[in-house]
Amino acid sequence: MTDRQSPRSGQRGGGPRGGSPQREGGAPRGGAQRRDGGQRRGGQGAQHKRPDPARMAAFELQRRVNAGDAYANLALPEILRDRRVSGRDAAFATELAYGALRLRARYDAILSRCLTGRELGGLDAEVLDVMRLGAHQLLGMRVPVHAAVSETVGLARAVSGPGPTGIVNAVLRAVAEKPLEEWLEVLAGERSGDEPESTDEQITRLAVTESHPEWIVRALRQGLAAEGLTGEDLSAELAAVLAANNAPPRPTLVARPGLVHVEDLAAETAKESGTAPVPGRWSPFALTAGGDPARLASVRSGAAGVQDEGSQVVALALLSAELDGPDSRWLDLCAGPGGKAALLGATALQEGASLLANEVAPHRSELVRGALRPVLDRPGEPAVVVRTGDGRELGEELPGEFDRVLVDAPCTGLGALRRRPEARWRRQPSDLSTLGPLQRELLTSALDAVRPGGVVAYVTCSPHIAETRLVVEDVLRRREDVELIDAAVALRDAAVEDPRVVGPYVQLWPHRHGTDAMFLALLRRTEEPAASSAARG
Ligand SMILES: C[S@@+](CC[C@H](N)C(=O)[O-])C[C@H]1O[C@@H](n2cnc3c(N)ncnc32)[C@H](O)[C@@H]1O
Incomplete structure (x- = not known):
């Protein structure tokens, strides 16, 4: 154990990393x-x-x-x-x-x-x-x-x-x-006349030159446009995000607070890999290092792990969101394989909070148990506990029980294409029709499980608006006991000082932030649970 470095008191670990992703x-x-x-x-x-x-x-x-x-x-x-x-x-x-x-x-x-x-x-x-x-x-x-x-x-x-x-x-x-x-010029083709390229032509061209299915190019374009980008800015950022998806990221480590200090982890990685680790650009617990993370004693013990910085900062933003009243019962509704649960669990242990990490798939809840092993089964209360079950039922089973809830919803994963080389070819637009209802039900259940005044973070590793803001807006429309709060403020308080991150929704991008394209919305319960059920009815 090192000195206690808490997400809510931690300092940023150094200046911007800058530069493009490495080979x-x-x-x-x-x-x-x-x-x-x-x-x-x-x-x-x-x-x-x-x-x-x-x-x-x-x-x-x-x-x-x-x-x-x-x-x-x-x-x-x-x-x-x-x-x-x-x-x-x-x-x-x-x-x-x-x-x-x-x-x-x-x-x-x-x-x-x-x-x-x-x-x-x-x-x-x-x-x-x-x-x-x-x-x-x-x-x-x-x-x-x-x-x-x-x-x-x-x-x-x-x-x-x-x-x-x-x-x-x-x-x-x-x-x-x-x-x-x-070759790229050949593929882009000669355009005759002075007509500007249409949106469809642009999408078709980029799908070939940047090697993405057209529906994904279109979805990324919509995600950028939803932030207000138009014209040349939109075109430039679309090309940049596609290029970023084609550049392999170096693995980022997380030093789980209270379990290993980020500076000790840096010394360990430097010794193991022979290269100097680079401090995180956003998260105070992140560093990027060469070598094989699995060889590090801190990773083997679970004190550290491999985790994209985007995933780190959205979990930290949930903990930074302002809360009146008690702040001791936390829930991770969709925890597998456990990366964010491990960060929340380590912090819970430091702050005297409890964490219930829920996951529906038994083999994935075993992974959560593995990720949480340094903080599980500690004697006394409060505790970090793993549960296997359907998150859609938790709101009814434990209504109003929690102060903070994370819904890291199952999604297309379009925000992590750079680390999953085949994913772009496997995913289909039809996946959205099964994921959409599930995402809405999980968010609804999370809102039932949080107490009035408590906060829910809705997170996806996708910038597709059908699984980000449209889900949140749909659920907000159906409930009168929920308000949207500015996720950019919480993110700034947690770690991310970037003027381009403008609320109330937060969308991170690989080409801007060097992270996966994580989406974050924060919602606060405003009424008693009974009222919410009635509103849902
Ligand atoms: C995006 S992943 C969560 C990633 C995780 N938070 C992390 O940081 O490692 C979504 C998870 O939700 C789980 N899931 C899917 N349907 C669920 C449900 N009905 N209830 C609870 N979990 C569910 C999936 O099995 C998957 O493990």
């Missing part, structure tokens, strides 16, 4: 270093040597994700372990596979322009995945052309036999003829 893991540009320490020989003799394990690992991940239903972040560690790929090779494999997954639409558009007399869809799926990996080495990783082409041809031979090697070689050589900037 993941600092992978080498000229091709991976071989596990035996030898340097790759580029093109010479590559036709007859086995593909290197890093590229094989990247290919296997592509296949598992594109042909199956694997999640890249879960499958990759297993693949790297099985293929004994580690260190710089693992970083190379990660950057290669994640980049090819994220930028699939961009690369497919380029590859199809380089395929003469054939349709991309007519290629074997394995061959197409090999080509995507080749394209990313050439255009996204600056691997020298001879190495990228010959290694990719070797990979094609290893996975599909000699048949496709000719076409892979020809297509990649054509890809290599232009740098990325020129």
Whole structure:
């Protein structure tokens, strides 16, 4: 234990980090270093040597994700372990596979322009995945052309036999003829006449050049427009957020208050990784560091964890919101896997509050238990407790019981696309029709569970207005015992000094804040529970 640094008294941990997101893991540009320490020989003799394990690992991940239903972040560690790929090779494999997954639409558009007399869809799926990996080495990783082409041809031979090697070689050589900037101009196309680009044209163009499904480009545009952006500002920010989604973030750590001091965690990470950690830009408990967080003793003990700064600051904003009366019973209604619950639980322990962390999925409530392990099962009251159950029922079961409630609602996750390379291709607009009613019911239940005068934070890791402000406005319309309070004020009190964050809703953005695109609304109960039920009826 260190001295008690509370979210409500903590100081910001240093100046703005600034700069754009870094390349993941600092992978080498000229091709991976071989596990035996030898340097790759580029093109010479590559036709007859086995593909290197890093590229094989990247290919296997592509296949598992594109042909199956694997999640890249879960499958990759297993693949790297099985293929004994580690260190710089693992970083190379990660950057290669994640980049090819994220930028699939961009690369497919380029590859199809380089395929003469054939349709991309007519290629074997394995061959197409090999080509995507080749394209990313050439255009996204600056691997020298001879190495990228010959290694990719070797990979094609290893996975599909000699048949496709000719076409892979020809297509990649054509890809290599232009740098990325020129390809992007080609994809953007020549527009004739002086007519300004229409919104639909802009969305179609960006969907290809920035590799996102059109419905997501449209949703992000709407989210930015909801903040009052128009014209060139809107276009510039839309392009910036899409680009930010394509840049892998470095993992951010949280030093859970009262369990480890952020400066001690910084010293630990510096020792472990050999690189200087960078203090958080917003959260006083955040730092960004190189190396593998899982190797840190503080992470293994649960005193620290990996947590995006956006997630940290929305939880801190709930605790900063002004409250009259008691402030000792907190609820996290949708707690799995437990990142925000762990921050709330550590603070609860410091401040003598209790926390009920609720999660509907049993396997995810086990994850919550794991995240909360340093603060669970402490003798005496108040306590940090994990419950498995449907959050929609909690408002009726425990009406008016809590002073502060977090609803971190299940959502499309469109705010975290940069860390989930396949998510943009898996999510569908139809997901909103199941999530919308659930989000409304969970928020309603949270408002029933909070006492009059208490505060509810409605949070999503999505900037899609259908799951952010429209949900809140709908619920507000149906109840007379709830008022919206300015989340920007609470966020400022908690940590975030950014004049661009204007209430009452708060929307963080990866291109502005370097965080996931977290949404936060704060609502206060104003009447007795009975009145709320009547109003809901
Ligand atoms: C966005 S995640 C929460 C993330 C979490 N707060 C954290 O910081 O780690 C939403 C969670 O809500 C859970 N969930 C979905 N439906 C629920 C329900 N009816 N009641 C409670 N939890 C639910 C999901 O299983 C998921 O774990």
